[in-house]
Amino acid sequence: MELKxxxxxDCATDKFDVVAWLEDSGKILKVxxxxxxxxxxxxxxxxxxxxxxxxxxxALGLFNFTxxxxxxxxxxxxxxxxxxxxxxAASEVSTFLPFRITNI
Numbered sequence: 011m012e013l014k015x016x017x018x019x020d021c022a023t024d025k026f027d028v029v030a031w032l033e034d035s036g037k038i039l040k041v042x043x044x045x046x047x048x049x050x051x052x053x054x055x056x057x058x059x060x061x062x063x064x065x066x067x068x069a070l071g072l073f074n075f076t077x078x079x080x081x082x083x084x085x086x087x088x089x090x091x092x093x094x095x096x097x098x099a100a101s102e103v104s105t106f107l108p109f110r111i112t113n114i
Contacts, residue, residue: 011032011033011034012105013033014031015031015107026077029074029075030073032098032103039098040070042098043067046065046096048060048092050092052090052091058090060084089110091108093106094107
């Protein structure tokens with residue numbers, strides 16, 4: 011089982027968003043999913059102001075996080091880690107998604 015995700019920043023609209031999903035043997039799980047939480051860190055492990063909790067999956071098993079307009083928690087040229095966490099079958103599943111902002 012693997013928690014995967016995609017972090018996206020659109021410089022034209024100045025919007026930041028995240029989509030995540032839980033995979034098992036290459037297939038996205040659609041049932042038995044819990045809510046998901048996210049916490050953003052800088053590359054040194056310092057917690058930043060972006061956090062979300064209670065994100066529920068849609069019918070396709072995708073966790074669509076709230077889109078953020080004019081995100082002031084990211085800077086051009088910086089590297090970040092987004093920690094995602096959920097539970098499945100009473101087991102914690104988590105991952106870090108590293109990303110770098112290059113187009114602000």
